[in-house]
Amino acid sequence: MMLAELDNNSNLPAGIYYFINIMRDAFVKNQVRRYRQLQGRDNRKIIGTYCITVPEELIYAAGAIPVRLCGGSYEASCIGDELVPRDTCPVVKASVGFTSLNPISLYQMCDAVIVSTTCDAKRKLGEELSNYTEVWMLEVPHIKDTDGSRRQWIQQLYTLKKNIEKLTGRKFIGRRIRRKALEDSIGIINRARYQARRLYEIRKSPAPVILGREAMLAINAYSYDIAFEWTRAMSELNDELEALYHKGQFVCSEYTPRILIAGSPMIFPNWKIPSLIEEMGAVIVTDETCMGNRYLYDPIGTTEKSVKDMMVGIAARYLMPCVCPSFTPNEDRLYRLLQMAEEFNIDGIIYHVLKGCVVYDFELIRVEKIMKEKNIPVLRIETDYNPEDIEQLRTRIEAFIEIINSKKRKMKEA
Amino acid sequence: MTVSQIRWITLTVSFFVLSFGGLAALSLGNFLPTFSCFYVESRSGTCFLWVLQHLLDHGYWEAYKSLGKYLLYFSLLVIVIGRAWCGWICPLGFFQDVLDLIRRKLHLGYISFPEELRAQLSCVKWIFLFIALLIPLWVSFPFFGKSIAMDLRQPFCQLCPGKYILPFILGDTVDVAVNFKSTTTIIMSVLGLIFSGVVIFGALLKRRFWCPYCPMGLFLSFYKKISFIKLKKDCQKCTMCGICYNVCPMEIKDLLTERKNEDVTFTDCTLCLRCVEYCPEDETLRATFFGRTIYKSSSKGFFSRQHITSGFPEEKHQVVSEPYQ
Numbered sequence A: 001m002m003l004a005e006l007d008n009n010s011n012l013p014a015g016i017y018y019f020i021n022i023m024r025d026a027f028v029k030n031q032v033r034r035y036r037q038l039q040g041r042d043n044r045k046i047i048g049t050y051c052i053t054v055p056e057e058l059i060y061a062a063g064a065i066p067v068r069l070c071g072g073s074y075e076a077s078c079i080g081d082e083l084v085p086r087d088t089c090p091v092v093k094a095s096v097g098f099t100s101l102n103p104i105s106l107y108q109m110c111d112a113v114i115v116s117t118t119c120d121a122k123r124k125l126g127e128e129l130s131n132y133t134e135v136w137m138l139e140v141p142h143i144k145d146t147d148g149s150r151r152q153w154i155q156q157l158y159t160l161k162k163n164i165e166k167l168t169g170r171k172f173i174g175r176r177i178r179r180k181a182l183e184d185s186i187g188i189i190n191r192a193r194y195q196a197r198r199l200y201e202i203r204k205s206p207a208p209v210i211l212g213r214e215a216m217l218a219i220n221a222y223s224y225d226i227a228f229e230w231t232r233a234m235s236e237l238n239d240e241l242e243a244l245y246h247k248g249q250f251v252c253s254e255y256t257p258r259i260l261i262a263g264s265p266m267i268f269p270n271w272k273i274p275s276l277i278e279e280m281g282a283v284i285v286t287d288e289t290c291m292g293n294r295y296l297y298d299p300i301g302t303t304e305k306s307v308k309d310m311m312v313g314i315a316a317r318y319l320m321p322c323v324c325p326s327f328t329p330n331e332d333r334l335y336r337l338l339q340m341a342e343e344f345n346i347d348g349i350i351y352h353v354l355k356g357c358v359v360y361d362f363e364l365i366r367v368e369k370i371m372k373e374k375n376i377p378v379l380r381i382e383t384d385y386n387p388e389d390i391e392q393l394r395t396r397i398e399a400f401i402e403i404i405n406s407k408k409r410k411m412k413e414a
Numbered sequence B: 001m002t003v004s005q006i007r008w009i010t011l012t013v014s015f016f017v018l019s020f021g022g023l024a025a026l027s028l029g030n031f032l033p034t035f036s037c038f039y040v041e042s043r044s045g046t047c048f049l050w051v052l053q054h055l056l057d058h059g060y061w062e063a064y065k066s067l068g069k070y071l072l073y074f075s076l077l078v079i080v081i082g083r084a085w086c087g088w089i090c091p092l093g094f095f096q097d098v099l100d101l102i103r104r105k106l107h108l109g110y111i112s113f114p115e116e117l118r119a120q121l122s123c124v125k126w127i128f129l130f131i132a133l134l135i136p137l138w139v140s141f142p143f144f145g146k147s148i149a150m151d152l153r154q155p156f157c158q159l160c161p162g163k164y165i166l167p168f169i170l171g172d173t174v175d176v177a178v179n180f181k182s183t184t185t186i187i188m189s190v191l192g193l194i195f196s197g198v199v200i201f202g203a204l205l206k207r208r209f210w211c212p213y214c215p216m217g218l219f220l221s222f223y224k225k226i227s228f229i230k231l232k233k234d235c236q237k238c239t240m241c242g243i244c245y246n247v248c249p250m251e252i253k254d255l256l257t258e259r260k261n262e263d264v265t266f267t268d269c270t271l272c273l274r275c276v277e278y279c280p281e282d283e284t285l286r287a288t289f290f291g292r293t294i295y296k297s298s299s300k301g302f303f304s305r306q307h308i309t310s311g312f313p314e315e316k317h318q319v320v321s322e323p324y325q
């Protein structure tokens, strides 16, 4: 449904079709040919991941392929409804739903999945999934900056590394994740991040050259693609967008209200909020969700090529800059939001809370407080994957955007 | 050229100039804020710590007066570039960095001490500094233990790894031995040799192993508030990615956790600027000279130094053969 809507927009940049096709193959056509091919022909393992705190470098370095499985489908969440408590968040419901019934191959094909112990629901998710597949839990410390948690986290990654090696290793050969492989995989994903950052920069332009729902979809597609291929496609898209910018072909004017989406992850196909916002005449210039900008923003920096140093670098990257509210204290997120509001010249924030996602809801008050000082309105939207509330959401979003519009008009006159 | 490369060049040139400059009759004075060791015959300038201990233990006015003069010159040198003397000039720093380079080339990891241990060890540099300041005063007024006191001249130098390591690597092994003159000298030189062994071994395992305990470094850090060079951080732009902490050879964590003050020139900082080079956020870390930015971090720089801003990894990483459509 969402894809058809996107497709119908005749102004789409050509580069975006690649990403739309990834989504279509994964969720509509239920086609995972590339992965199957890799699994069958090249004997590669596929490892599912359930959070951005799972280091994909380790997976690539072992010759395996990661796919990010956090579920965003309404149908799957309905299946999951039967299996987990009612108040669980829809991400976990959909993930359990997908795994239990195996309706799509994306979930079926995984040889093992990695679940991080971030929020309560994710912690229990791992336990539930272990009924169906091999699960490795990854214990994420909740207080980030103590020496103890740093050490514990590095230790966890070494354990994970061992698990992956056990899965991918063949007898006698290729048992270990080698130094060179690790170095390469860091390079590969840093390349992807570099392209993601280019898109991030492009979206800062006063008049946008790409709509937020498309840009977010492109980033989201990374979950279901192979990093290398994604990077290539993203670099083409970026080149195209830069050209559009120089030609002055904007998708909307610089007076269009600029929205930042914050809060619980928005995972395809749950695309209703991005679509609504942009249908109502605003533009999403950036987001701070873990399926969007946060996913590929921070790079890994290492000064030497020893396994030890690279592991330290990977550990830091996947823990320190992550501002998921399952961490505490989480002041860093407020700094991040303020910085984004400034960089992107934000007019309003839509704060997305998935029903049952307590941690994001908790931080709303703080976010509202700091944004009030900056005179940026915040609209909290609590919803799940059910499409029934679309009309109601539409009214609220419309009103919110209208307020911003009138404010902007006044400012323009003054 | 990256800052690291420029620093290597400066460090190497300084090492040779300071170690061999004397052969070309070059004389840079005896108030240098760096380990240009007195015990290196061919040096072109002398470590201020030696002069300090030497003049303090004289106990008469003229010596103190010239000490005051040297202290003034020393201070001026430190005020201008602060602890960049450590990161960019010091011969013992160079020696440690060379060992570090060897370790890296062998792809061996480094060790890092737990924070708690680091905090406990941070008193060591103070102890060394007190040894360098107080014992010479006792030597100059030896109201007890006169013979012991006289054998304790330049007490810190007798312990200093610089005294043993620097002449040794330049091929001069005369001082690299136990001094059997008296019990005191035996103890001091044995301790000094042990320290030197530990430093050599340590520097192969840990980045800038000795510098956190160096009294000279501590002395230089006293000037950090008035020094012209400063390290600055834009706390709002920082994403807490932790890279600066990981790459810092002095393992300064405050640099990462600082959320209030702009000035992040911490006591241990040797101004090597590696953190600035590796910070991936635009203008988040900066080095300033006289308030003017001389070097700043940038996202673009971060990625281009890894050669990933254009082109793609070689074919072997291309895991998929079939085009996607």
Ligand code: SF4
Pocket: A050, A051, A052, A053, A070, A118, A119, A122, A264, A265, A290, A291, A324, A325, A326
């Ligand atoms: S919201 Fe937090 S716990 Fe959930 S996937 Fe994102 S980062 Fe992980």
Ligand code: SF4
Pocket: B035, B036, B037, B038, B039, B047, B048, B049, B050, B156, B157, B158, B160, B161, B162, B163
């Ligand atoms: S022994 Fe150490 S303190 Fe003494 S002059 Fe040499 S380097 Fe300086």
Ligand code: SF4
Pocket: B033, B034, B035, B085, B086, B087, B090, B091, B092, B093, B210, B211, B212, B214, B215, B216, B217, B218, B270
């Ligand atoms: S701390 Fe001491 S040994 Fe280290 S670079 Fe500075 S002066 Fe040299």
Ligand code: SF4
Pocket: B231, B247, B248, B249, B250, B251, B252, B255, B268, B269, B270, B271, B272, B273, B274, B275, B276
């Ligand atoms: S804080 Fe930066 S400049 Fe100072 S020692 Fe560490 S890496 Fe070098």
Ligand code: SF4
Pocket: B233, B237, B238, B239, B240, B241, B242, B243, B244, B245, B255, B256, B278, B279, B280, B281, B284, B285
């Ligand atoms: S490297 Fe830069 S962005 Fe990262 S924690 Fe340090 S100062 Fe902040």
